[in-house]
Amino acid sequence: MTAPSGGGILVEGVHKSFGDNHVLRGIDVKVDEHEVVCLIGASGSGKSTLLRCINLLEPVDSGRIVVGGEEITARRVDVDRVRRGIGIVFQAFNLFPHMTVLRNITLAPREALGIDKKAAEERAASLLERFGLSDKRDEYPDRLSGGQQQRVAIVRALAMRPSIMLLDEVTGALDPELVAEVLQVIRELAHEGMTMVIATHEMGFARDIASLVCFLDRGVVAEAGPPERIFTDPQEPRTRQFLQRIIAAGRL
């Protein structure tokens, strides 16, 4: 596989097991800088695990992951430093419930980057403003709607000024009417050229936003290609089956 451009991601031959459960069975994915790659596939196919491996939340068993030219799966890599450059947003938001929105956002810039309070708050304020959340800065997460919480989670990750964002079914826990506001935020990020890897069940969204779609099936990338091809002319029977099920469920 050729190296990704600039700050891209290269995943090469990655295997990962949990006990007897061989979850990732040799994953190869290349993400160029400023590119948006969508991961689709049945639940349990390994999408979340792959994203967690890229963020070093899970150690890989074998294979390697290169980010911005650095092999982050090598030994003796400072995981905290790597993670500061890679934002991840989870399906369940995972905001810190004992902190206000502002504190959620400024915690890591202050404690992990060492930015002073004032600068961190200014950075947070401008992000909140941009995503229409300014009036929520002093609220606690449990006072916000799911859509607002997820937007705060995105802002929290962005406040670290990552070069890459990993999004793990970020609309998966939202009521249907709240999905659009979150997808809008992601569209804006894509528009700005943020390099992103997005695990999603929103096929329409994936088709709009992805430059590359990877269909994961039982721990391997069964098929990868531009969305036009994957969604209209899939080559693999497995991909076809999966998409048929999705269409039957009314999600495409």
Next chain:
Amino acid sequence: MLGNRGVLVSTASTIVVLGLIALAIAMSPGADIVRERFFSWEHLKQSFLGTETSPSVVSAFLLNIRIFMTAEVIILVLALVIAVVRSIPGPVFFPLRAMAVAYTDLFRGIPLILVLYMIGFGVPGLGLKYFSSVADVTYGIVALVLVYSAYVAEVYRAGIDSVHESQVAAARSLGLSRWKSMRFVVLPQAIRRVIPPLLNDFIGLQKDTALVSVLGSIEAARAAQIYGAENFNYASYVVAAALFVLMTIPLARFTDHLIARDRRRREAGFAR
């Protein structure tokens, strides 16, 4: 909440019930001797204030308060350290974790009074020069700290375990170190959740300060005993008991208040 009428009714019914109980006690056989031995006004007053030959129960009680205050602060910190050590993952830290486990197993298992004997009589008995000037009460505090830290460490640990791992994942994913994730994300949530059981343990600690007397310190229970033995009267015990109750009530009500507040929050959908 009770309305005005509710307050009136509950006050009246309380007075009636207490009156009936008092009447039953006063009319039962032996009531006079009970009153004389336990509730004689003269003895209550004398043991409260102290006599020439026996110490004042109240002044002695100040020692209980001092022991409690000192032990409590040390326990809060030491137990937290033990709980955090127990939750450090990784094979390198196995010895530390094992020590923390051994510590809690040991000191939760041994009766407090044995620990008091071992520390209070055993350590000075070693004849080490360094320990020769240490006061009895200090040994007592050390024993209380050793035993109660084991309990409180377990309370903290339950709190730490109750914080979902996704919170740690979120913190670590932002580039926060293991320790900073613990400090800013896990511990604040954990401690908030365990405050009621923590306060419960401290009510136990307040009472157990009386056991320090086995090492010779004259705290309230011991002072009451001295008075009782000299005067063949138990009013001093009643005084000491009342003091202990008075000290624990604020903590008990505060615990109730926190539990009720947590329940209200949960019911209102707050998880703060």
